[in-house]
Amino acid sequence: xxxxxxxxxxxxxxxxxxxxxxxxxxxxxxxxxxxxxxxxxxxxxxxxxxxxxxxxxxxxxxxxxxxxxxxxxxxxxxxxxxxxxxxxxxxxxxxxxxxxxxxxxxxxxxxxxxxxxxxxxxxxxxxxxxxxxxxxxxxxxxxxxxxxxxxxxxxxxxxxxxxxxxxxxxxxxxxxxxxxxxxxxxxxxxxxxxxxxxxx
Amino acid sequence: xxxxxxxxxxxxxxxxxxxxxxxxxxxxxxxxxxxxxxxxxxxxxxxxxxxxxxxxxxxxxxxxxxxxxxxxxxxxxxxxxxxxxxxxxxxxxxxxxxxxxxxxxxxxxxxxxxxxxxxxxxxxxxxxxxxxxxxxxxxxxxxxxxxxxxxxxxxxxxxxxxxxxxxxxxxxxxxxxxxxxxxxxxxxxxxxxxxxxxxx
DNA sequence: CCTACCGATCGGTAGG
DNA sequence: CCTACCGATCGGTAGG
Numbered sequence: 001x002x003x004x005x006x007x008x009x010x011x012x013x014x015x016x017x018x019x020x021x022x023x024x025x026x027x028x029x030x031x032x033x034x035x036x037x038x039x040x041x042x043x044x045x046x047x048x049x050x051x052x053x054x055x056x057x058x059x060x061x062x063x064x065x066x067x068x069x070x071x072x073x074x075x076x077x078x079x080x081x082x083x084x085x086x087x088x089x090x091x092x093x094x095x096x097x098x099x100x101x102x103x104x105x106x107x108x109x110x111x112x113x114x115x116x117x118x119x120x121x122x123x124x125x126x127x128x129x130x131x132x133x134x135x136x137x138x139x140x141x142x143x144x145x146x147x148x149x150x151x152x153x154x155x156x157x158x159x160x161x162x163x164x165x166x167x168x169x170x171x172x173x174x175x176x177x178x179x180x181x182x183x184x185x186x187x188x189x190x191x192x193x194x195x196x197x198x199x200x
Numbered sequence: 201x202x203x204x205x206x207x208x209x210x211x212x213x214x215x216x217x218x219x220x221x222x223x224x225x226x227x228x229x230x231x232x233x234x235x236x237x238x239x240x241x242x243x244x245x246x247x248x249x250x251x252x253x254x255x256x257x258x259x260x261x262x263x264x265x266x267x268x269x270x271x272x273x274x275x276x277x278x279x280x281x282x283x284x285x286x287x288x289x290x291x292x293x294x295x296x297x298x299x300x301x302x303x304x305x306x307x308x309x310x311x312x313x314x315x316x317x318x319x320x321x322x323x324x325x326x327x328x329x330x331x332x333x334x335x336x337x338x339x340x341x342x343x344x345x346x347x348x349x350x351x352x353x354x355x356x357x358x359x360x361x362x363x364x365x366x367x368x369x370x371x372x373x374x375x376x377x378x379x380x381x382x383x384x385x386x387x388x389x390x391x392x393x394x395x396x397x398x399x400x
Numbered sequence: 401c402c403t404a405c406c407g408a409t410c411g412g413t414a415g416g
Numbered sequence: 417c418c419t420a421c422c423g424a425t426c427g428g429t430a431g432g
Contacts, residue, residue, distance in 0.1 A: 035411090108319060168371055179333055192361070249429095
């Protein structure tokens with residue numbers, strides 16, 4: 001018999017991860033230390049550690065929750081809209097809103113931070129980050145392709161190029177907001193995105 | 201009387217910093233630890249430490265050298281060209297070449313990495329990174345403004361918007377190269393930059 | 401520029 | 417989920 005019920009253990013694990021996402025948003029995934037989490041949650045280090053079994057497993061679970069939160073905050077905002085330019089526009093608006101609000105826990109875009117932190121550290125975390133980035137770019141490209149098919153964008157449009165450029169605009173906005181505290185960045189980003197998405 | 205001449209001490213300091221830039225390019229400025237530098241250079245920790253007096257001073261000196269290297273690798277490549285669209289184009293080409301080569305020590309764009317690492321850590325390092333970012337954006341904006349004045353760009357062009365967008369294209373390319381190892385990124389970046397710079 | 405330390409913190413383990 | 421550890425490493429200091 002476990003000392004805590006399975007449901008209680010699951011809730012504890014979820015509490016740990018919610019805090020881990022906040023810490024990671026501010027200090028990076030390496031900044032999520034087991035000792036800090038234990039302190040913040042008034043638990044022992046071994047209590048935290050036991051839910052994951054390794055620092056790497058904790059990082060992977062933290063990253064997965066951050067992606068889930070991004071999907072809820074951004075991707076889901078454009079669900080239900082017809083694929084194509086309209087969905088792309090709504091997605092971009094939600095994306096910029098997310099960046100203007102400071103991303104998760106006001107630490108900025110989680111994916112960008114994780115990408116620069118891990119792009120030179122081979123392993124499962126790097127792989128997960130790279131996969132999330134690819135999925136996001138391919139989703140944007142898919143929507144651009146749908147817009148071309150619907151005749152909303154010129155037939156010689158390269159959907160992957162649209163995705164590449166939108167991603168850059170978002171990263172530039174994220175940097176301007178986080179580093180320069182530049183309040184004009186969301187407006188600039190919207191302008192550039194709307195022109196890039198173009199269409200009728 | 202010092203045990204080493206002032207010139208020898210300066211050379212040692214320069215050796216430390218060259219290695220520190222390489223470490224920082226791969227693992228971030230926090231990854232530059234005094235113990236690692238001492239090991240790599242076959243020195244004692246106190247020997248390394250003595251040249252700087254604090255970890256923060258070491259980080260600041262490392263960042264300053266990285267900026268110097270960026271200027272030599274990118275900015276200087278467009279010196280001597282007339283300010284305006286031509287200089288902007290040459291600068292962008294050198295910029296993309298730099299990113300395609302993997303930035304410094306193949307760790308990607310140093311400024312982007314330092315920006316995401318420190319944007320949530322107030323202090324002198326964050327200030328130096330923010331200032332370097334602002335100077336770069338304002339240099340790009342200055343060149344765009346010169347292009348407008350020369351009649352190479354429409355008179356209603358917003359130079360800061362051009363700088364904002366070029367920066368984003370570069371960041372998107374850097375991420376694609378570093379994270380997805382996407383070899384088409386330099387081509388996409390050049391295409392987007394040349395269209396953004398536009399002109400005759 | 402060295403040896404020899406300091407207290408703090410890291411990820412992880414033993415045993416309950 | 418806890419206490420009580422482990423060896424390694426961190427930034428930094430004393431004293432030469």
